[in-house]
Amino acid sequence: MNYHWDWAVFFKSTGIGDEIYLDWFVAGLGWTVAVALVAWCIALALGAVLGVMRTLPNKALSGVATAYVELFRNVPLLVQLFVWYFLVPDLLPERAQVWFKQELNPTTSAYLSVVACLAFFTAARVCEQVRTGIQALPRGQTMAAMAMGFSLPQVYRHVLLPQAFRIIIPPLTSEFLNIFKNSSVASLIGLMELLAQTKQTAEFSANLFEAFTLATLIYFVLNMSLMKGMGWLEKRVAVPGLIGSGGK
């Protein structure tokens, strides 16, 4: 059997309505971005709270955050996704179960599950970065702020966090990129994001090399442009006076 190369396949009709294959990729990319961005916002907020908790003097609070991190970092992403998609809905009260399983359309319920999964999964990683960022700051800063009469919440809000967040932009960038890549697991619960659309194109058109090459290219360009964007942000908000912030 010979393979029939056809790079024009993306402009051919899919046979469904008047869609061409390229439309599928655009729709898929849309879902990938929609999953990643929403999950990232939640992960960032939750991760920041957990990261702060881990650095607090209160043993109980830091213990909870540590347990959270260990749990979510040591269970595979796919297991977590299945828990969110198959198990968690069954734990909801009767009324919410009916809503989730019958009234929501399947795409929406898959979307909600994967966003929850990635948000909680990534929050554990964000938490570790935030903690590292806070602990990288000299202890003298906290003490100086305390001596000036700041309360603990004020120390975090005005002294520690504004600096910590700026220091940890590089590691946060890689988590941000990871959430886009990890969103591909959504294809396994039937959400038609980029990978699922690629598979579907490969199966419908039989031009699998072209389909997967395009998908690889899209992920690559997405990754590179996000990295460039974050590099720009990093430069703009660099804390003056640190080695990493360039000679000034």
Place this chain on the structure above:
Amino acid sequence: MEFDFSQIGPSLPGLAEGMWLTLQLLALAVLGGVAIGTLIALARLSNNRLLSGLAKGYVNIFRSVPLLLVITWFYFAVPFLLRWITGSDTPVGAFASCLIAFMLFEAAYYSEIVRAGIQSISRGQIGAAYALGMTYAQAMRLVVLPQAFRKMTPLLLQQSIILFQDTSLVYAVGLMDFLNTARSRGDIAGQPHEFLLFAGFVYFVISFGASRLVKRLQQRLTV
């Protein structure tokens, strides 16, 4: 909802088979990944512009795509490629295609660790090795790499723990690894939730225990 874990005991032999496949896949992928990763790291550090450029491109591409994409890619593509190479139909299972995907994908990540390891060895050592009349290959094999590997063992192991968790992605191509076995057994037993939780628990215990050991090792190795 009530949980009932009664069927897990009788299913343990079947689950162990799944775990065996997971561990085989892991061991082979780590060996292949580190071997290829070391070659890529050496290429990346070579003075040959073309070679280091290719290595850099390889690492950049594999690090910017999802592992799941690579697994799916290879599952579809490996049979085609083999047919081109050998000219005849060569049956290749999901295990082989997944293994190749893991090796090539992880090599990109391992190569970055190895590169950092090599760069942490002082330049004078290579100079000394050359002065003793060693060739480049000898200097790398006998002087630089043994020390570099010693330094980066904790990082390589940490990456392998991540890989251990990521092997569960072979679910996408229907390979019966630990997670997939647990899911199908759970469905048969009518206790899918319990089997899923059990699988998560086993993954947790292994990853958690292993990362604790790695941390200990790291403390011992740091001077």
